[in-house]
Amino acid sequence: MTMEKNFNHALLEKRIYEKWEKEGLFTPAPGQTGPTFVIVIPPPNVTGNLHMGHALDNTLQDILIRYHRLKGDDTLWVPGTDHAGIATQAVVERALKEEGLQREELGREEFVRRIWRWKEEYGGNIVRQLRRLGASCDWSRERFTLDEGLSKAVREVFVRLYEEGLIYQGDYLINWCPRCQTAIADIEVEREDRQDSLYYIRYKSLEGEPIVVATTRPETMFGDVAVAVNPTDPRFTDFVGRTVKIPLIDRPIPVIADDYVDVEYGTGALKITPGHDPNDFLIGQRHQLAVVKAINEAGALTNEAGPYAGLDRDKARKVVVSDLEEKGFLVKIEPLKHAVGVCYRCRSVIEPLVSRQWFVKTTPLAEKAIEAVKDGRTTIFPSQWEKTYFDWLLNIRDWCVSRQLWWGHRIPAWYCQKCGKVIVSREDPTSCPDCQGPVERDPDVLDTWFSSGLWPFSTLGWPDKTADLARYYPTTVLVTGFDILFFWVARMMMMGLKVMGEVPFKTVVLHPLVRDESGQKMSKSKGNVIDPLSVIDLYGADAFRFTLASQAGQSRDLKLSSNRVAGYAKFINKIWNAARFALSNLGEDTSLQDSSEPQGALSLPDRWIKSRLAQVAQECRERLDSFAFDRYADTIYHFVWDEYCDWYLELIKPILFGADEKAIRLTRKTLLNSLADVIKLAHPVIPFVTEELWSLIPGSQGFLMTQNYPGESTTGETVGDADPAAESQIGFLMDVARAVRSTRADFSVPLGAKVSPLVKTNDPVLLSLLDSYGPLLLRLIGAASLNPVAPKAPKPRDAAATVFSWGEVWLPLGGHIDLALETTRLTKEAATLESDLGKAKVKLANPDYIAKAPSEVVEETREKVALMTAKIEAVARALAALKEMA
RNA sequence: AGGCGGUUAACUCAGUGGUUAGAGUGCUGGCCUUACAAGCCGGAAGUCGGAGGUUCGAAUCCUCUACCGCCUACCA
Numbered sequence: 001m002t003m004e005k006n007f008n009h010a011l012l013e014k015r016i017y018e019k020w021e022k023e024g025l026f027t028p029a030p031g032q033t034g035p036t037f038v039i040v041i042p043p044p045n046v047t048g049n050l051h052m053g054h055a056l057d058n059t060l061q062d063i064l065i066r067y068h069r070l071k072g073d074d075t076l077w078v079p080g081t082d083h084a085g086i087a088t089q090a091v092v093e094r095a096l097k098e099e100g101l102q103r104e105e106l107g108r109e110e111f112v113r114r115i116w117r118w119k120e121e122y123g124g125n126i127v128r129q130l131r132r133l134g135a136s137c138d139w140s141r142e143r144f145t146l147d148e149g150l151s152k153a154v155r156e157v158f159v160r161l162y163e164e165g166l167i168y169q170g171d172y173l174i175n176w177c178p179r180c181q182t183a184i185a186d187i188e189v190e191r192e193d194r195q196d197s198l199y200y201i202r203y204k205s206l207e208g209e210p211i212v213v214a215t216t217r218p219e220t221m222f223g224d225v226a227v228a229v230n231p232t233d234p235r236f237t238d239f240v241g242r243t244v245k246i247p248l249i250d251r252p253i254p255v256i257a258d259d260y261v262d263v264e265y266g267t268g269a270l271k272i273t274p275g276h277d278p279n280d281f282l283i284g285q286r287h288q289l290a291v292v293k294a295i296n297e298a299g300a301l302t303n304e305a306g307p308y309a310g311l312d313r314d315k316a317r318k319v320v321v322s323d324l325e326e327k328g329f330l331v332k333i334e335p336l337k338h339a340v341g342v343c344y345r346c347r348s349v350i351e352p353l354v355s356r357q358w359f360v361k362t363t364p365l366a367e368k369a370i371e372a373v374k375d376g377r378t379t380i381f382p383s384q385w386e387k388t389y390f391d392w393l394l395n396i397r398d399w400c401v402s403r404q405l406w407w408g409h410r411i412p413a414w415y416c417q418k419c420g421k422v423i424v425s426r427e428d429p430t431s432c433p434d435c436q437g438p439v440e441r442d443p444d445v446l447d448t449w450f451s452s453g454l455w456p457f458s459t460l461g462w463p464d465k466t467a468d469l470a471r472y473y474p475t476t477v478l479v480t481g482f483d484i485l486f487f488w489v490a491r492m493m494m495m496g497l498k499v500m501g502e503v504p505f506k507t508v509v510l511h512p513l514v515r516d517e518s519g520q521k522m523s524k525s526k527g528n529v530i531d532p533l534s535v536i537d538l539y540g541a542d543a544f545r546f547t548l549a550s551q552a553g554q555s556r557d558l559k560l561s562s563n564r565v566a567g568y569a570k571f572i573n574k575i576w577n578a579a580r581f582a583l584s585n586l587g588e589d590t591s592l593q594d595s596s597e598p599q600g601a602l603s604l605p606d607r608w609i610k611s612r613l614a615q616v617a618q619e620c621r622e623r624l625d626s627f628a629f630d631r632y633a634d635t636i637y638h639f640v641w642d643e644y645c646d647w648y649l650e651l652i653k654p655i656l657f658g659a660d661e662k663a664i665r666l667t668r669k670t671l672l673n674s675l676a677d678v679i680k681l682a683h684p685v686i687p688f689v690t691e692e693l694w695s696l697i698p699g700s701q702g703f704l705m706t707q708n709y710p711g712e713s714t715t716g717e718t719v720g721d722a723d724p725a726a727e728s729q730i731g732f733l734m735d736v737a738r739a740v741r742s743t744r745a746d747f748s749v750p751l752g753a754k755v756s757p758l759v760k761t762n763d764p765v766l767l768s769l770l771d772s773y774g775p776l777l778l779r780l781i782g783a784a785s786l787n788p789v790a791p792k793a794p795k796p797r798d799a800a801a802t803v804f805s806w807g808e809v810w811l812p813l814g815g816h817i818d819l820a821l822e823t824t825r826l827t828k829e830a831a832t833l834e835s836d837l838g839k840a841k842v843k844l845a846n847p848d849y850i851a852k853a854p855s856e857v858v859e860e861t862r863e864k865v866a867l868m869t870a871k872i873e874a875v876a877r878a879l880a881a882l883k884e885m886a
Numbered sequence: 887a888g889g890c891g892g893u894u895a896a897c898u899c900a901g902u903g904g905u906u907a908g909a910g911u912g913c914u915g916g917c918c919u920u921a922c923a924a925g926c927c928g929g930a931a932g933u934c935g936g937a938g939g940u941u942c943g944a945a946u947c948c949u950c951u952a953c954c955g956c957c958u959a960c961c962a
Contacts, residue, residue, distance in 0.1 A: 005922075191959085198962080215962060265961050279960040338961090388890070391958070482957090513956095550910085551899075556891060556956070559898060567910050570924045581921030630900070634909075649921075657920090738928095745916065745928035779919070780927095 009540030037068035050129035052514035070709035079137035085448035153458035178299030200331035214266030223294030231257035365494035408445030453491035456504035542686035543569035550633035591699030611723035617711030
């Protein structure tokens with residue numbers, strides 16, 4: 001067997017992925033009856049490119065998917081992309097602009113056609129990039145939020161909700177983006193701190209008495225319909241009910257009293273502009289005030305502003321302020337830092353204005369979504385996010401779902417041009433059912449999150465009753481960043497429960513957001529963006545995935561540095577070389593297919609590595625089952641490097657290179673089996689290198705990604721039970737080796753200079769152990785011989801002398817080094833366990849503890865005691881085994 | 887204004903009551919030992935943000951506090 005010195009990721013990763021895909025290994029076999037494991041991908045924007053957030057999100061999903069596939073679950077990962085209404089439209093509009101075109105010039109149909117063409121051209125990018133990452137999605141089930149089936153789902157849901165009164169049309173104050181020229185939902189408004197001014201403006205009553213109001217937006221004064229004061233404010237009791245005039249245009253408005261007004265803030269008097277401020281809108285409704293639209297959709301003042309009509313709102317502010325000052329209405333200007341709402345897309349300042357839009361009545365849907373998490377039908381992980389989820393849903397407001405865009409699901413509503421009837425229907429109507437008048441379709445499209453809210457069931461074929469839907473809904477896990485908990489997760493919960501009557505997923509796993517090394521958000525403007533594809537090119541997808549997994553803990557930030565990826569690239573190399581060593585030392589006839597029982601007793605290192613593998617397999621399972629990706633990666637890393645490579649492979653060299661043919665055969669078999677287990681355990685996180693290694697293993701059949709995950713020892717694989725005796729014996733040998741090495745280093749003895757350490761111990765068991773297994777250590781410590789001797793007189797230190805064995809090492813370079821061979825692992829462990837057990841027992845014997853602690857805590861302690869007792873028994877058995885050998 | 891995170895080695899982070907607090911990178915001394923020099927062996931490096939408390943025992947639990955960050959929010 002000849003292998004390259006390192007894993008050629010650039011060449012092999014692509015080839016391996018193509019084989020997997022060609023073999024159809026990502027598609028679940030039909031007719032399975034076992035447990036399912038289903039994930040729907042958070043659909044990336046169809047015209048987007050893979051960024052770090054996607055890389056992390058999909059790495060974690062792929063780890064879960066591959067793990068469950070190996071476990072034998074009926075595993076499905078549904079991929080797809082999102083049409084991303086406003087984002088995609090903006091991209092294409094920008095492209096048009098470079099041709100000197102505007103969408104209006106093209107007309108709606110042509111423009112939409114252009115976007116589709118754009119999608120055909122660039123839509124494949126992101127899915128290709130996901131393949132480079134190794135994502136094992138079932139591409140045969142790939143969906144697009146705007147494809148035919150999903151459009152059908154969207155329409156069906158819209159009509160149903162409308163029929164139930166959960167979707168309605170109304171004139172309300174909405175968030176308008178003057179730049180994007182569309183309404184956006186509350187959640188799409190972001191807050192930005194701005195340094196602004198608070199203007200104090202003097203309004204005068206008809207009688208000429210002044211009342212000063214404070215505002216940050218003087219240009220909206222032409223939309224004022226009242227001045228409000230707090231009813232309890234003694235300063236203004238005389239004013240309530242009187243009429244004041246809006247400065248500059250002299251329109252009369254009343255002074256009203258409303259609790260909302262804060263006596264402390266500003267002047268205690270507030271101008272009421274229902275058309276352009278959410279609070280004022282509510283106050284206006286309470287007092288049945290008219291809504292005056294002073295600013296239009298383009299962000300310019302309307303005719304209500306008299307001489308100022310047509311001015312852009314920013315310009316208008318300056319002009320109005322200067323006029324107010326000139327005419328003596330301006331009292332003062334104070335600097336003010338406050339948060340203004342901006343569009344999440346273009347960061348333009350949002351203009352609240354009253355407009356006719358479609359809304360989803362969310363409260364009844366939100367209640368169900370809260371219940372489902374409260375009663376555990378869906379759990380959110382990490383659980384700290386549950387509170388955030390509840391808070392948002394409890395305070396949810398109706399969801400404005402109409403958008404004044406051309407790219408998206410067009411709202412299925414028609415208006416009769418004759419009688420004005422509104423028709424919402426599954427089929428396109430040709431005329432008014434009431435008066436036969438001509439009908440015209442609503443020009444608006446739906447919020448892109450409306451269709452993604454249906455994703456978990458629409459992708460499985462709903463509203464058709466498909467086999468996929470029956471088998472795979474509800475899905476198992478949803479993996480996404482916490483930043484879209486509200487945008488997406490909460491909406492899927494509401495829609496899933498409403499439409500399917502069942503939660504869309506059983507667990508939500510929220511992962512960190514990827515940031516640069518200093519914790520900054522990655523953004524083009526900061527120039528700190530790391531392109532995942534360039535990382536993959538440089539280090540390989542495996543190293544990259546491993547890095548992401550190793551940092552995917554429960555914190556909120558994942559600070560990515562290429563240094564770290566470089567570090568884990570070394571790990572990939574390490575595992576590759578470990579396999580290279582193993583595969584080149586198997587001889588001719590060692591094969592995975594050889595199921596004959598080995599004749600003879602396994603060597604100590606072989607027993608040890610099997611024992612360790614059994615435990616590590618269990619640990620990997622536990623960590624993956626609990627979404628502890630970082631700890632899973634950590635387990636793999638340290639097991640492979642610190643135990644498998646540093647000790648096992650070194651300890652078996654004397655055997656493999658020795659003369660005992662029978663022992664060689666036995667060890668070769670264990671070596672091969674353990675290698676197979678190692679790469680199986682690691683496959684979910686580093687699929688490429690492990691798959692390649694599998695193909696090189698003699699007797700391996702099929703693909704690694706469809707084998708069985710080690711552990712649970714039900715299949716009679718190599719992984720079996722723990723062997724505490726082997727572990728404690730190896731632990732002792734490690735202690736000896738470390739002590740000798742450390743002593744050598746202290747005296748700067750080069751490895752080439754052979755030494756003959758003399759190990760003194762008063763424990764006959766250890767003496768015999770050294771006698772038997774000492775030779776295994778020789779090459780590790782650069783010794784010609786290892787001479788265990790019993791000291792003439794034991795060195796009693798204290799009462800524990802019977803437990804702790806002391807020894808000494810001499811090096812033949814002069815000097816006598818007091819040895820650090822303090823104790824064996826076994827005895828240490830026994831001592832710790834016994835002390836813990838003692839404490840736990842004391843706790844249980846304490847009547848206060850029993851009386852005061854909750855019963856489940858007491859129960860826990862009892863279980864702990866039982867567990868420790870069992871462990872101590874295991875240790876005792878191991879000690880007995882040692883004695884037996886002696 | 888509320889809510890939620892973070893603060894542990896030079897850097898980036900693990901560690902949710904129990905031996906002497908760990909890892910990667912970096913630093914350092916010695917090794918080209920026939921898988922890997924992208925390696926091996928040895929080592930240095932931390933008053934776990936601060937103050938109090940609970941406990942036999944606290945990085946871990948409680949209270950207060952400082953700084954950094956995020957999210958929600960209708961103080962003009």
